[in-house]
Amino acid sequence: MTSVAGPIPRRERARAATVDEIKATALELMHEQGTTDVRFTDIARVMGMTPPALYRYFADRDELLVALITDAYNDLGDAVAAARDAVDEEDIRGRWIAAAGAYRQWALREPQQFSLIFGLPVPGFVAPQEGPTTEAASRALSQLAAMFADASRRGRLDPPLVRTVPDSLRDCVAEEQKFSDIAPESFQAMLHAWASLHGITSLEAYGHLDWMDPEARDALFLGQVRLAAQTAGLPADRDAAATEVDPAAVPGT
Amino acid sequence: MTSVAGPIPRRERARAATVDEIKATALELMHEQGTTDVRFTDIARVMGMTPPALYRYFADRDELLVALITDAYNDLGDAVAAARDAVDEEDIRGRWIAAAGAYRQWALREPQQFSLIFGLPVPGFVAPQEGPTTEAASRALSQLAAMFADASRRGRLDPPLVRTVPDSLRDCVAEEQKFSDIAPESFQAMLHAWASLHGITSLEAYGHLDWMDPEARDALFLGQVRLAAQTAGLPADRDAAATEVDPAAVPGT
DNA sequence: TCAGCCGAGTTACGTTGCTTCACTAAAGCG
DNA sequence: CGCTTTAGTGAAGCAACGTAACTCGGCTGA
Incomplete structure (x- = not known):
């Protein structure tokens, strides 16, 4: 639906992919550990990154959680x-x-x-x-x-x-x-x-x-x-x- | 019911009181903050103690939580x-x-x-x-x-x-x-x-x-x-x- | 083409909270 | 009165959050 607005914003797709990967990794870790707790450190480690890198995508842990909650509502x-x-x-x-x-x-x-x-x-x-x-x-x-x-x-x-x-x-x-x-x-x-x-x-x-x-x-x-x-x-x-x-x-x- | 078993174990009553105070303080803090998160640091501060003192009563945060959960079941x-x-x-x-x-x-x-x-x-x-x-x-x-x-x-x-x-x-x-x-x-x-x-x-x-x-x-x-x-x-x-x-x-x- | 920009990612660092350890001091007990 | 037991403290290690300054590589516009 937004594909007409511009010449396919190239850079943003990589970014969106990373955001998705972060969220997916967070869910994966929550699933493994059986809690709703997520450590930025762990997410970063699984993704082969250092923790501070995640702050490019989410201002803090809360913002990631908000995103996950929104997704969850939509999924359900x-x-x-x-x-x-x-x-x-x-x-x-x-x-x-x-x-x-x-x-x-x-x-x-x-x-x-x-x-x-x-x-x-x-x-x-x-x-x-x-x-x-x-x-x-x-x-x-x-x-x-x-x-x-x-x-x-x-x-x-x-x-x-x-x-x-x-x-x-x-x-x-x-x-x-x-x-x-x-x-x-x-x-x-x-x-x-x-x-x-x-x-x-x-x-x-x-x-x-x-x-x-x-x-x-x-x-x-x-x-x-x-x-x-x-x-x-x-x-x-x-x-x-x-x-x-x-x-x-x-x-x- | 246990008052006959011994000469009223004096020391243990103070201990039990402290345990109760810790649990009560934990609940109070959870209530204030609206979460099930409890910081040992905060409990200690409210009680006028240093955090390590709490370890005399609970081996770790989990043990306190177990106690709180048990109490909750009984309360309900x-x-x-x-x-x-x-x-x-x-x-x-x-x-x-x-x-x-x-x-x-x-x-x-x-x-x-x-x-x-x-x-x-x-x-x-x-x-x-x-x-x-x-x-x-x-x-x-x-x-x-x-x-x-x-x-x-x-x-x-x-x-x-x-x-x-x-x-x-x-x-x-x-x-x-x-x-x-x-x-x-x-x-x-x-x-x-x-x-x-x-x-x-x-x-x-x-x-x-x-x-x-x-x-x-x-x-x-x-x-x-x-x-x-x-x-x-x-x-x-x-x-x-x-x-x-x-x-x-x-x-x- | 190339100079510069922009953003992803890193290292280094400060802070906070959990937890351990060694120690002090006070209370109970013979 | 001296021994034991135990509450509590201060110092310290560790892990995670979050910030700041820096690096590097790709994209862009003259």
């Missing part, structure tokens, strides 16, 4: 959107389950990035309230919301199990014109579904379900997600709608 | 248990809501401790798989489980919305003799409820619901928790049972 949003869009638009519940599965798989695959987004700020790092992260922050939620909005527009949303919406919450929703396509009670149901998904995901990602077999964790997750779908009024596909919520009937995540 | 478990037991045993759903509210309030009050338990290991800190934390780790969950077990023993558990339990999950539950009082489907429902509670709690504790008014957050939480209760088969109290799930009808958390 993309993963969720891709999984969702891979399922037939008519299969409302199938889309939700696919999106939820992507959310989970991403978290399990990249617990550090998940932690960057959904955990406490990294030690010594003050979250920039006004910054590039804020904009990207709602992307994952937006992907879920878009799904509800689509379904709503098609008239495929059933009333959720919780039909009453307290005034305070209703007012809040009204202010978010981005979600104006969704009825307040469905918006509330979406938040409930998201929280439910997020809860099972973070418990698993942080090892609090390690006492269960992997298959049991799969089953628990599917049950949770299908339960959320049902209570949120996401209609089951014709095939699956016959019985009660039944995680075992769904193919593995 | 105690808070949940206390809130639960403050409600009439007959009011099954009321006990759940009280316990859930305590879980949430504790997390909001002590986000750093919450993060210590439910987040990624702190940078440079390797979670001791075999250690004092493991034992205390399941206490919060145990408190919730105890509630379900009580209700089950009294025959006050309704069948949950999700009645099918995949074999893999069923096998898992069977191995946990601690939970033998609970039917597998109710155990599954309890995990679903816990995940749901944990999700809404951690989203809020980490600021991902900051775009909502505080009252709206209260309402959303109550809706989530009551929804979880309903789907898990926790019977509503007579008074509240009349209508649909209605968060607005419940007094503020």
Whole structure:
């Protein structure tokens, strides 16, 4: 999209490549060490550079973290959107389950990035309230919301199990014109579904379900997600709608 | 309880007091700075000591963190248990809501401790798989489980919305003799409820619901928790049972 | 072509925090 | 009263962050 603006800024591509390599190396190290801690020294060593060289690309550790957090938001949003869009638009519940599965798989695959987004700020790092992260922050939620909005527009949303919406919450929703396509009670149901998904995901990602077999964790997750779908009024596909919520009937995540 | 064992070990009490002061100071600093990072230097300065003195009490920063994590587990478990037991045993759903509210309030009050338990290991800190934390780790969950077990023993558990339990999950539950009082489907429902509670709690504790008014957050939480209760088969109290799930009808958390 | 610019990267350095070690001093105990 | 035990200190090593001054190589414009 920016390729027209100039004669392919040559120098900048090398720079961008280095920036990407730094971020990739940082993620790699976080992955190896299992923490969100990154030492500039280590990144530099892996990249065959000396630590001060990194300051050409990031003013300090915080700036690198901000970049990583922004990327993480985008990654998660993309993963969720891709999984969702891979399922037939008519299969409302199938889309939700696919999106939820992507959310989970991403978290399990990249617990550090998940932690960057959904955990406490990294030690010594003050979250920039006004910054590039804020904009990207709602992307994952937006992907879920878009799904509800689509379904709503098609008239495929059933009333959720919780039909009453307290005034305070209703007012809040009204202010978010981005979600104006969704009825307040469905918006509330979406938040409930998201929280439910997020809860099972973070418990698993942080090892609090390690006492269960992997298959049991799969089953628990599917049950949770299908339960959320049902209570949120996401209609089951014709095939699956016959019985009660039944995680075992769904193919593995 | 140990006061009989000896002539009141004088010296050890001062030591225990210092240990407590160190932990309290660490928490205070974490609270001030909003991170789970603790600098030995700062703790020492606040306490009017030099940093090396702390090594008389904790071998290193990790050991202090382990102690803090253990305390956090116990604190949370105690808070949940206390809130639960403050409600009439007959009011099954009321006990759940009280316990859930305590879980949430504790997390909001002590986000750093919450993060210590439910987040990624702190940078440079390797979670001791075999250690004092493991034992205390399941206490919060145990408190919730105890509630379900009580209700089950009294025959006050309704069948949950999700009645099918995949074999893999069923096998898992069977191995946990601690939970033998609970039917597998109710155990599954309890995990679903816990995940749901944990999700809404951690989203809020980490600021991902900051775009909502505080009252709206209260309402959303109550809706989530009551929804979880309903789907898990926790019977509503007579008074509240009349209508649909209605968060607005419940007094503020 | 070449003089100069620009930016990547380096070495050297100051600072801070973790941790060890050797030592002091005070409190308990026989 | 003298021994032991232990809290605490100062000095020092080490590692990581971050700054500053310098080098080097490629690009650019007259």
